Amino acid sequence: MSKTVTIAEAREADQHTIQTIGIPSMVLMERAALGATQRLLDGDFDLTHVLVVAGTGNNGGDGLAIARLLHARHVPVTVMLTGDANRTSTETGQQLHALTYYHIPVVPATTAMDGYTTIVDAIFGIGLDRTVTGKFADWINAMNATGTPILSVDVPSGLNADTGEPQGATVKATATSTFAYAKQGFVTSSGEQYTGKLFVEDIGVYLNDVFPD
Numbered sequence: 303m304s305k306t307v308t309i310a311e312a313r314e315a316d317q318h319t320i321q322t323i324g325i326p327s328m329v330l331m332e333r334a335a336l337g338a339t340q341r342l343l344d345g346d347f348d349l350t351h352v353l354v355v356a357g358t359g360n361n362g363g364d365g366l367a368i369a370r371l372l373h374a375r376h377v378p379v380t381v382m383l384t385g386d387a388n389r390t391s392t393e394t395g396q397q398l399h400a401l402t403y404y405h406i407p408v409v410p411a412t413t414a415m416d417g418y419t420t421i422v423d424a425i426f427g428i429g430l431d432r433t434v435t436g437k438f439a440d441w442i443n444a445m446n447a448t449g450t451p452i453l454s455v456d457v458p459s460g461l462n463a464d465t466g467e468p469q470g471a472t473v474k475a476t477a478t479s480t481f482a483y484a485k486q487g488f489v490t491s492s493g494e495q496y497t498g499k500l501f502v503e504d505i506g507v508y509l510n511d512v513f514p515d
């Protein structure tokens with residue numbers, strides 16, 4: 303396993319790349335989504351009908367970009383949004399706008415998740431900051447209960463990426479496409495039970511830029 307990072311290090315590296323080097327956040331998001339989409343296209347996933355479950359933070363934005371890239375490859379895709387479309391992060395709002403342009407269906411999240419052949423989990427990434435309860439727990443439990451293969455985006459939603467411990471309801475992924483570096487919690491005996499097969503995508507964020515030798 304190559305270098306792992308804490309959530310704080312991942313955030314610092316992202317911010318350095320965006321603010322100091324000047325690579326726009328949307329470029330990083332597109333690269334992240336391209337990496338994860340390629341895993342879906344290359345892998346053992348059945349892409350007959352993909353469900354993307356997206357949150358309103360930037361992890362959700364990655365998921366929305368994946369939905370757009372799958373649509374461009376003629377993969378049928380439906381998006382469930384777990385929050386208010388008017389209260390998203392800036393980037394996720396831009397991703398939603400692009401989905402509207404392509405008429406990709408976006409519906410409010412429900413627990414009715416049967417009938418899809420692959421689920422993309424883009425609810426929470428490294429921004430998870432409290433225990434997953436209530437509706438979010440219901441959606442995550444419903445995802446796990448389908449038995450449908452799940453690709454988690456960056457982090458299995460609900461997993462504490464520093465400790466590898468579930469923070470309430472947590473997605474049990476078939477595979478995880480994580481961005482830039484594996485997170486510290488993934489290599490613990492608890493964390494590895496949630497990530498499934500781990501892919502690390504190069505999105506143009508490099509620790510050497512932030513912490514030169």
Ligand SMILES: NC(=O)C1=CN([C@@H]2O[C@H](COP(=O)(O)OP(=O)(O)OC[C@H]3O[C@@H](n4cnc5c(N)ncnc54)[C@H](O)[C@@H]3O)[C@@H](O)[C@H]2O)[C@@H](O)CC1
Pocket residue numbers: 316317320327328330331334357358359360361362364391425426427428429430431432433434435438455456457481505
């Ligand atoms: N520009 C960047 O910095 C990049 C970010 N990326 C993605 O962005 C993610 C981080 O995005 P964010 O910082 O927006 O965070 P997230 O999208 O992981 O989650 C933040 C949102 O979840 C809510 N939340 C947290 N815990 C919750 C809980 N238990 N119950 C209900 N709501 C909860 C927060 O209030 C916030 O609205 C990364 O994991 C990665 O997927 C990538 O696109 C690569 C570049």
Ligand SMILES: [K+]
Pocket residue numbers: 361423424425426427454455456457458459
């Ligand atoms: K996720």
